[in-house]
């Protein structure tokens with residue numbers, strides 16, 4: 001049972017009109033691993049993540065997560081089932097503190113609703129897990145800072161804290177290092193390196209140094225199709241991959 005991949009993507013397809021964004025994609029995510037998904041711009045990487053998390057419907061194919069077929073489940077149900085993904089920066093509430101944003105995530109998980117979100121400060125069922133998540137991304141000292149005043153890198157950390165607060169069984173991360181400075185990227189790499197043991201990660205990332213240092217396996221997507229899956233060495237030495245993507 002533990003050898004069973006936590007996430008199985010089987011023959012997924014998605015077209016936008018005449019454009020085939022994902023083309024018969026089959027791949028899986030094993031427990032304890034980071035599986036990186038690389039490929040040129042427009043290859044269909046983000047589309048695939050959106051199909052998995054339920055943000056986009058699929059034309060055909062299956063997603064099996066933790067033994068369950070996710071067909072018919074919307075994004076919120078998939079998140080409740082343990083499929084974690086980062087919230088986009090644009091979904092952060094800028095006039096809330098960092099802590100309060102994480103509390104919103106915890107709240108969505110618990111399914112509690114507060115009218116106008118008042119009186120939540122004193123609710124330990126929200127503040128404690130939210131603080132714990134901030135601590136894990138080293139943002140606890142910034143808990144009370146208004147999100148609008150956080151740096152770009154700190155906002156990206158905050159997104160990860162929000163995802164962590166939902167206690168996911170697996171992570172889908174779409175370019176988590178984008179816009180981060182070298183220092184922030186380095187910290188994030190260290191963090192993801194440990195995180196895989198708690199929740200395996202399907203990682204889309206353009207930073208090849210990060211991919212090569214983190215990935216247990218890499219899949220290469222070109223024009224919506226998986227052209228290769230293998231170890232870092234397999235992929236680096238694959239002539240078709242070098243031609244299509246690595247450019248040498």
Ligand code: ADP
Pocket residue numbers: 016019021039040041042043044045046047048
């Ligand atoms: P990647 O993340 O690999 O850069 P995307 O998944 O964002 O690629 O996009 C794959 C292709 O699908 C691109 O050609 C893109 O323009 C197109 N596409 C993505 N989303 C939509 C959409 N909502 N409507 C129409 N075309 C889209």
Ligand code: MG
Pocket residue numbers: 045046047
């Ligand atoms: Mg993308």
